Structures are given as C-alpha cells and as structure tokens.
Amino acid sequence: MSLSSFSFPTAILFGAGARKEVAAHLREQGVKRPLIVTDKALAALPVLAEFRSHLAGLDAAVYGGVFGNPTASQVMEGAAAFRAHGADAVIGFGGGAALDVAKVVGVAATHEGDILEYAWDHPKVRPITHELPYFVALPTTAGTGSEVGRSAVVSENDTHLKRIVFSAKLLAKRVFADPELTTGLPSAITAATGMDALTHNIESYLSPAYHPLCDGIALEGTRIAARALPTAVREPANLAARGDMLMASMMGAIAFQKDLGAVHSCAHALGAVCDMHHGLANALMIDTVLAWNQQAVPQKFDELAHVCQVPGGGANFIAWLEQLKREIGITGTLSSHGVKAQQIPRLVEIAVADICHQTNPRPCTAQDFERLFHEAMQ
Structure with missing residues (x-):
C-alpha cells in the first residue's frame, strides 16, 4: 500500500444570517479596513448594500471590477484598490469569479510581479512567500464552491486561457455560508x-x-x-x-x-x-x-x-x-x-x-x- 496524504479545508459558519457575523469576527482579528472584492453586477445591487450595513465599526471599501471569466488585469486592479485603501483584510463577496479574484488580490498586493507568475504551470513560477492579508469569503451562488478551495482560476488577458494559482495559503480563514445571499439569483x-x-x-x-x-x-x-x-x-x-x-x-x-x-x-x-x-x-x-x-x-x-x-x-x-x-x-x-x-x-x-x-x-x-x-x- 502506498502512502497517501489527505487534507480538508477551512472553518465554515453555515446558515441563514451568517453574513451578520462577519464584522464581529473581523474585529476579533484586529481588522479595521477591509476591502470587499465583488463583481460589477453585485456591486450595484441592494444585496451588497445590505451586507455593508452589517459591517459596523469597520472602514470597508469596495472593489467591484470582476466580471465574466476573471482575468489577470482584474486581479491587479483589485490589488491596486487594496493598496489605495490601505486595507488590512479582504472580504470575498460573490460567485466563483469574485471569490477567485478575492483569493489572490492579497497575493498581488503583497508580492512582486503579475499574478500569473504565481500560477502553478508558469515556467518560472514565483513562490508565495509573504504573509497574506486576512481573508474571509461569502458565496452568493451555489456552484463553484470557491469559498472552500485553495486555488484561484484566473484567465490570461489576451488568450483567455485559464491559469491556476494553487496554495493552501489561499484558503479563507473563515467562510460565512448564508443561503439568504443566494435567494435573489435568477x-x-x-x-x-x-x-x-x-x-x-x-x-x-x-x-x-x-x-x-x-x-x-x-x-x-x-x-x-x-x-x-x-x-x-x-x-x-x-x-x-x-x-x-x-x-x-x-x-x-x-x-x-x-x-x-x-x-x-x-x-x-x-x-x-x-x-x-x-x-x-x-x-x-x-x-x-x-x-x-x-x-x-x-x-x-x-x-x-x-x-x-x-x-x-x-x-x-x-x-x-x-x-x-x-x-x-x-x-x-x-x-x-x-x-x-x-x-x-x-x-x-x-x-x-x-x-x-x-x-x-x-x-x-x-x-x-x-x-x-x-x-x-x-
């Protein structure tokens, strides 16, 4: 029998109203200025405004530039927004695309080079060496399960080929899985x-x-x-x-x-x-x-x-x-x-x-x- 390694992911708070517990959790971690990473559609909808109403005591900013199959440029724009806000944490809020971008915004904000240089199949793949910003995830769709994954799928800007950044360091510190966030889906x-x-x-x-x-x-x-x-x-x-x-x-x-x-x-x-x-x-x-x-x-x-x-x-x-x-x-x-x-x-x-x-x-x-x-x- 060969040796096998098994690993399972992050802590999950599951149930209606879980989103209302995010602020208290982040305050316990010393977070003061989170960046919410979401997609263009959600950024303009009441569901995001309602979520932000539960972030009392936190100075939260929003990067809402994710759309379609997320590209490297969207990640880099998110990293710029993180630095501009002086953010100390990332809140991923959305479907698989937004959550994949949210996972690696912290990588791009704290490491040199383009995010695709950290993809596992890059010929000179860069290691993720620095501590990443605190990251929590709130899924608004029930599909990819990206909130519990340790990889992010990011497309090349020109060819649209999908690349994968993979590391246990990308795992959310806490997932807030609230089915009420999915009820508005068409x-x-x-x-x-x-x-x-x-x-x-x-x-x-x-x-x-x-x-x-x-x-x-x-x-x-x-x-x-x-x-x-x-x-x-x-x-x-x-x-x-x-x-x-x-x-x-x-x-x-x-x-x-x-x-x-x-x-x-x-x-x-x-x-x-x-x-x-x-x-x-x-x-x-x-x-x-x-x-x-x-x-x-x-x-x-x-x-x-x-x-x-x-x-x-x-x-x-x-x-x-x-x-x-x-x-x-x-x-x-x-x-x-x-x-x-x-x-x-x-x-x-x-x-x-x-x-x-x-x-x-x-x-x-x-x-x-x-x-x-x-x-x-x-």
Whole structure:
C-alpha cells in the first residue's frame, strides 16, 4: 500500500444570517479596513448594500471590477484598490469569479510581479512567500464552491486561457455560508451554477484517484444536489433548497481536491474559446462525456444512480441527467448556444492541455475530445 496524504479545508459558519457575523469576527482579528472584492453586477445591487450595513465599526471599501471569466488585469486592479485603501483584510463577496479574484488580490498586493507568475504551470513560477492579508469569503451562488478551495482560476488577458494559482495559503480563514445571499439569483443562474456543483461531485467521485474521504463527500453532495436543484430553480425563496445547494456546492469543491475529469477539460476550453459560463459549459457537456465514461466504471454509475434515486440503476443515469437538465431549463446543444464547428480544433487543443482529464475514468486523446465536442454540437 502506498502512502497517501489527505487534507480538508477551512472553518465554515453555515446558515441563514451568517453574513451578520462577519464584522464581529473581523474585529476579533484586529481588522479595521477591509476591502470587499465583488463583481460589477453585485456591486450595484441592494444585496451588497445590505451586507455593508452589517459591517459596523469597520472602514470597508469596495472593489467591484470582476466580471465574466476573471482575468489577470482584474486581479491587479483589485490589488491596486487594496493598496489605495490601505486595507488590512479582504472580504470575498460573490460567485466563483469574485471569490477567485478575492483569493489572490492579497497575493498581488503583497508580492512582486503579475499574478500569473504565481500560477502553478508558469515556467518560472514565483513562490508565495509573504504573509497574506486576512481573508474571509461569502458565496452568493451555489456552484463553484470557491469559498472552500485553495486555488484561484484566473484567465490570461489576451488568450483567455485559464491559469491556476494553487496554495493552501489561499484558503479563507473563515467562510460565512448564508443561503439568504443566494435567494435573489435568477433561475437560469441557479440552474447553471447548480449544474456546476453537481458536476464537481459526480466527476470527483468518478475520478480514479484514491481518496475515500472525498468519495463519501461527493456521493452525499450528489444526493443533496439532485434532490434540491429543481426546487431551488422553481422556488427561488425556498431557504431549505437554497441551503442544500450551498452545502452541495461546498461539498463538491471539497471533494474535487481528489481531482475532476474530462467534462471540466471541455468546459474550460469552452470558457476560453467561447467565453461561455462555466456552469452552463459543464451542463452542455456532462451527459455526452459521462455516456462515454460509463463503460469504464459501471459500478460507480450504479452508486450515483442509487443516491439520486434513479429507477433502473446506472444504466438509466444519463437519461436521468438529461431529464434533470430539461426540468431546470437547460436545453439545447453546443451549436444552439453559439459554438461554431470551426472552433472545435481550438477547443480540442485547449482541452488536451487541461489538467483535469488526467483523472478521467478513461484516458482522453485529442481524437476523443474532437468526437465528444462534435457529439455535443448535435
């Protein structure tokens, strides 16, 4: 038996009203001037103003320049805002993009060079050597689970290729997971982010990497998301369903330290080439890729079908996924969502270079990716 290392993430305060405890926690840590990092849409909405009303005793500033698939320039602008405010902490407030930027604003504010020089695959990757500003995270979507992750996905400004800054130092000191912050999400965003959470749980469970702790979390996360996602889409104010999806999202992100698979390699390529929403990209690829994976690990599909209460077992799991997508309003193919056939060679190139498929249940070649993209176009 080989040696294996296991690690789990940060402290989490979970439940309705958790956001109201942020100020007291930060004051206990000696924080006085936090910078709130959020996206452009949230910065203009009442939900952020309401959150700021609970930050009594703190001189908080806002950097609201995050949008789309976050880029290195957004991180560097956030770092400049941190220094201009004389900030002593970072509050990440938003979905996966805002939280990923928030994680590394402190790195860029306290270290030299561009943030992409700290990406794990940079040819001369810089180490994170200095102590980082105190960081807490408040998710407003239930999808990426970025609030509990130790990595940040940042795109190159010109090519839009996604790079990953990875370090345990990026972990939030405390996560305030408040389902009330997610009740204002439009149904389409609830559906897309929810499919992201479900994909994380499913792909991490299917990964051949050895991590029984994550397997248990992934199966339970899949069960919770399968039950709660249709209700969260149909009944936006249903706090029980919103809380379940927020938990499933965090569970997926905890589980995928075991690694992911080819669905995510395809989704990352679609984000880079087509600027497609990550959750939607996963949703449009998952049934195609999993149908190809099923023959490699049929017993795992039986387990997934069991926790999702799919009649007929693993043989019907893909059909169940397709029905779930229809129920939450995600329909169509890659082509109906704007992907062009002439983009497939570039999509294949990026998917092959992506690290996620290295732990897919079946090895993926360029020819495999080409066929999967063509199938998903139809």
